[in-house]
Amino acid sequence: MDKVDRAILDVLRQQARMSWQDIGRRVHLSGQAVAMRVQRLQDEGVITGFHAHIAAPGRCLVTVFMNSTRFDDFERFIRAAPEVVEASKTAGEGCYHLVVEPEETAHLDVFLTSLLTYGTYRVHSVVRNIK
Numbered sequence: 246m247d248k249v250d251r252a253i254l255d256v257l258r259q260q261a262r263m264s265w266q267d268i269g270r271r272v273h274l275s276g277q278a279v280a281m282r283v284q285r286l287q288d289e290g291v292i293t294g295f296h297a298h299i300a301a302p303g304r305c306l307v308t309v310f311m312n313s314t315r316f317d318d319f320e321r322f323i324r325a326a327p328e329v330v331e332a333s334k335t336a337g338e339g340c341y342h343l344v345v346e347p348e349e350t351a352h353l354d355v356f357l358t359s360l361l362t363y364g365t366y367r368v369h370s371v372v373r374n375i376k
Contacts, residue, residue, distance in 0.1 A: 308339035
């Protein structure tokens with residue numbers, strides 16, 4: 246593997262869907278030469294596949310409205326939930342405020358369904374962090 250191969254791999258790490266021609270422009274080769282090098286790197290086992298990284302649904306702010314006084318059970322549930330990154334017992338609107346960062350949308354759905362055992366909730370999605 247030479248420095249051109251390493252340059253191609255660097256480009257593929259950043260954007261695996263880039264055309265061979267676009268990669269070629271970056272590493273000063275033709276698109277056909279890039280395709281041949283990528284095929285050789287695959288044949289040699291250096292490149293084992295191309296993967297899509299799916300973005301998580303992002304950070305959600307969840308207000309929980311308890312329908313019972315099973316606070317200890319609820320807090321144990323929250324401590325065990327990996328998607329909950331922060332939890333606060335609150336006064337005012339709602340009983341708890343949670344910061345939830347699920348890995349996938351399906352995980353958020355399962356978590357929110359589990360919350361119904363303890364009460365109702367309101368979810369806000371974070372669009373952009375300011376501070």
